[in-house]
Amino acid sequence: MTLHHLDHVWHDSTHRGSALLVLLAIAHNANEAGEGQITIRTLSTLVRVETRQLHYILQRLEGKDAQAPPGPAELTVLRRIGAANVYRLTLPAMATCPQCRRLS
Numbered sequence: 001m002t003l004h005h006l007d008h009v010w011h012d013s014t015h016r017g018s019a020l021l022v023l024l025a026i027a028h029n030a031n032e033a034g035e036g037q038i039t040i041r042t043l044s045t046l047v048r049v050e051t052r053q054l055h056y057i058l059q060r061l062e063g064k065d066a067q068a069p070p071g072p073a074e075l076t077v078l079r080r081i082g083a084a085n086v087y088r089l090t091l092p093a094m095a096t097c098p099q100c101r102r103l104s
């Protein structure tokens, strides 16, 4: 965990509610490059949402939810069968942040 990534989520994310909580949980588990692994079950337990709702939230954070207004992707998800997903924080502000560019 780096507080730097948590700060990006707190200050730069456009999301709110459960989606913001998902990003915070992922940032809490992320390494210095902004990547982390966490199972869907653990993430749904942390955020206190059903796994079905969590899948919708992840799509929204990836900018892939057709039901939500378009917005920039703040997360990419490498979905793996039989293993924890790999998450990478991709908030647009991170692309121009000197510290994030140095760490990635």
Ligand SMILES: [Zn+2]
Pocket (backbone or CB within 6 Å): 004, 008, 093, 094, 097, 098, 099, 100, 101
């Ligand atoms: Zn940064």
